[in-house]
Amino acid sequence: MKNAIVLVSGGLDSATALAMAVAGGYGCLTLSFDYGQRHAREIAAAAELAKHFKVREHITQTIDLRAFGGSALTDSALAVPKDSVGTDGGSAIPITYVPARNTVFLSFALAFAETRGAFDIFIGVNAVDYSGYPDCRPEFIEAFGRLANLATRAGVERAGGEGYRIHAPLIQMSKAQIIRKGLELGVPFEKTHSCYDPVTGPDGRSLSCGHCDSCLIRLGGFREVGVKDPVGYVGQGTSSR
């Protein structure tokens, strides 16, 4: 059974990408990041998903992307936009874009892969719902694959032979298609977390805001599929679970 590294954020996209890697017969090792994002809920969700799928190894890397700032997700001076996909004024790039985040994440995945003899890396990026994110585009994924095969031991020893493959199986899927695929593969969506701006409910449980870009896209996907989103939302009462 070949090892694969799977980047798991705790969201439903990467949970589905993990389920697809498992279904594809890979022995999965998962990697998450505490990168200075506003909330820690998604890091716990990633660990729960890794446990659910009985991965071979789960590592959480702590890095400080707040030191650079430049995104509503890592800079407390910038507000998370609500009820519209927020951009940074004239640009097509959402203000929730975190500079070079996927490049950083894939670089660590490559280090993890190289030391574990894995040549397959899965990332749950999506070019449909996040069309403004430069590092969710197919050409970025292809360029990282080329880099990976020059950056490493394999680049020297396997020149021209089989090397690293970056799998982005969701890249051209709609959110509804991802949810359908996840349901088919038994992804425990109740364990996933997507909200950029969650609050802690009266019972201590995390509640999604229902109004940030990520919640809007997620809720739209579940609506299209005709299935109730199992996570709790603010103002929704406790019957949602």
Place this chain on the structure above:
Amino acid sequence: MKNAIVLVSGGLDSATALAMAVAGGYGCLTLSFDYGQRHAREIAAAAELAKHFKVREHITQTIDLRAFGGSALTDSALAVPKDSVGTDGGSAIPITYVPARNTVFLSFALAFAETRGAFDIFIGVNAVDYSGYPDCRPEFIEAFGRLANLATRAGVERAGGEGYRIHAPLIQMSKAQIIRKGLELGVPFEKTHSCYDPVTGPDGRSLSCGHCDSCLIRLGGFREVGVKDPVGYVGQGTSSR
């Protein structure tokens, strides 16, 4: 004055690359890593060099490459080779190669650059003395440049226009050539640190071992130039400074 990001390890190569960026008229921002390497001396050296060159901003990122292991520099179970350039058995790649390290470092540099409006990134890699390191080769640097221009805001907004440039000004220089260039530009070599396996001397000052790959290459360079290396070595007495 254009901003540039300069990766500074505390060694003499990156110190010289920093001096070259300064001499080239860039406003420099420096980035160092505490990545789980065996010794902290080089992190302090990087900060001293940043101060010496009066950079605009200096960030030290703490990351844990020990979680992956796979190198004599990040895995305490692997010994640092002495008196020969150590490889991992049959391979041309030294055991001091840290998997995907330069990919990780350049990724953070890219995040730093993107948030500071810098489009020039300097890295002191060298393909001559470290010929076995996959991520010190010109084709790796070129591939990272292509990736950078797809990964970021500039990749979307400046398509076809001016984008990121990865500068590796030392890549084809010998150690003696680097030392000569550094002397010409006033690099304070006494503040640099190269040894993979330093010890603390009786007076609390860090002493280089003189026998690891990095010391051997450094000492050979100073010998070729005909200048005494100003750092202290084990067994050399205190007159060396």
